[in-house]
Amino acid sequence: DTGVSQDPRHKITKRGQNVTFRCDPISEHNRLYWYRQTLGQGPEFLTYFQNEAQLEKSRLLSDRFSAERPKGSFSTLEIQRTEQGDSAMYLCASSLVPGQDYGYTFGSGTRLTVV
Amino acid sequence: TQLLEQSPQFLSIQEGENLTVYCNSSSVFSSLQWYRQEPGEGPVLLVTVVTGGEVKKLKRLTFQFGDARKDSSLHITAAQPGDTGLYLCAGARIQGAQKLVFGQGTRLTINP
Numbered sequence: 001d002t003g004v005s006q007d008p009r010h011k012i013t014k015r016g017q018n019v020t021f022r023c024d025p026i027s028e029h030n031r032l033y034w035y036r037q038t039l040g041q042g043p044e045f046l047t048y049f050q051n052e053a054q055l056e057k058s059r060l061l062s063d064r065f066s067a068e069r070p071k072g073s074f075s076t077l078e079i080q081r082t083e084q085g086d087s088a089m090y091l092c093a094s095s096l097v098p099g100q101d102y103g104y105t106f107g108s109g110t111r112l113t114v115v
Numbered sequence: 116t117q118l119l120e121q122s123p124q125f126l127s128i129q130e131g132e133n134l135t136v137y138c139n140s141s142s143v144f145s146s147l148q149w150y151r152q153e154p155g156e157g158p159v160l161l162v163t164v165v166t167g168g169e170v171k172k173l174k175r176l177t178f179q180f181g182d183a184r185k186d187s188s189l190h191i192t193a194a195q196p197g198d199t200g201l202y203l204c205a206g207a208r209i210q211g212a213q214k215l216v217f218g219q220g221t222r223l224t225i226n227p
Contacts, residue, residue: 042119042203042205044217045215093157103148108156111155
């Protein structure tokens with residue numbers, strides 16, 4: 001297993017366009033998280049899945065954002081009608097429950113630039 | 116409002132010096148983790164502390180969880196240029212928490 005994979009690594013899009021990101025977690029991990037990180041800040045929680053169920057969504061996740069994890073494997077995060085304020089690094093992480101150390105394994109992220 | 120406050124936000128020191136980074140909160144955490152992040156990459160887990168007063172060592176890095184489980188520190192001995200990076204603390208409010216709350220990070224630069 002090569003860890004958590006995210007695709008694409010970089011995305012430049014025009015304001016108003018829709019974008020979709022993909023995350024492939026570590027295969028035996030049943031929890032998958034999406035975080036957003038802007039320059040100079042720590043990651044902010046967006047949403048998480050346990051298997052295929054989306055169990056929590058942050059208030060940061062407006063109606064333009066939707067995440068799915070069909071079959072409890074990979075996940076997608078879609079942003080509709082992108083705005084310049086959506087520019088950020090979108091990080092995916094996975095973990096095993098129950099995990100004694102509660103540690104996440106993060107992917108390398110998708111850097112989104114909205115122009 | 117930042118739930119976890121890290122200090123300092125920026126630190127630039129010479130190779131061989133010692134340093135301490137702090138992570139403070141008014142809230143109690145079930146566990147606290149430290150991550151290091153390189154530019155353009157995701158954070159990498161360094162350590163998790165769970166018990167109040169716990170001390171863990173990772174080579175030249177020493178991590179401590181406060182007795183009241185509200186704060187933590189990271190001490191680096193004889194810093195090396197390879198220690199350069201963004202250090203993030205993150206806390207779980209409840210055991211088995213579904214999400215972590217991150218501090219804003221400490222950007223550390225070790226000059227040769």
